[in-house]
Amino acid sequence: MMLELVFYGPLADLFGREKNYEVPDSAATIADLVAALTRQFPDAAGALGSERMSFAVDDQIVQASHGLNGLKRIEFFPPVSGG
């Protein structure tokens, strides 16, 4: 399954803003997708591994346990820093 991944902050430096990614068949949730990306791109392990990572689907924040079935686009939000 091909997914469009959208990255922000430090992850955008590593992957670019958008990346088409062929998700392994074994990945069922966003957490599985993150694990696959981490294995394939060890340089991103630090940023992807933060417990403060969040995700969005259709402009709604979702948890890492969210299923991948039917999705086309997932946005990756590393830990935020405003102010």
Next chain:
Amino acid sequence: MSPSCILSNEPLDPAKALADFTNMSEGQGAIASFTGIARQTSRSGHAVSGLFLDHHSQLTQESMQHIAETARQRFSVGPVLIIHRCGAVQPGDPIVLVAAASVHRRAALDAVDFMMDHLKAEALFWKREETETGQVWIEPTEDDYAALARWQ
């Protein structure tokens, strides 16, 4: 009155924004505000040559609106304002202005404090500092997270 939240990639003029906010806060007895300035020195002690604020085209604005509306209701204040820069910011330039007006001072001061703690660690911004040693993405400190936890 719904809060006023502005995401701006243009330079921010806190004095003018605060004057406009004061004009629209007629009848209130107190106005509190906070202006954040882009640091000129990094945490590692290097001179900062530039700052970049990444943001989301829709959810960043919504996160600011949520913080402002939560503060307005929690502290029963009148008008509330957040202006936050995005894009390229020069060191020494204002990066954020937060203001609240209320009948008495305590509510306005608390609302401003609450909004800043949440903007630091919950609003959807990603801040990158450029120094002579390279670029560094900034994350909130443990103190920032502790400040946020005070309100829970």
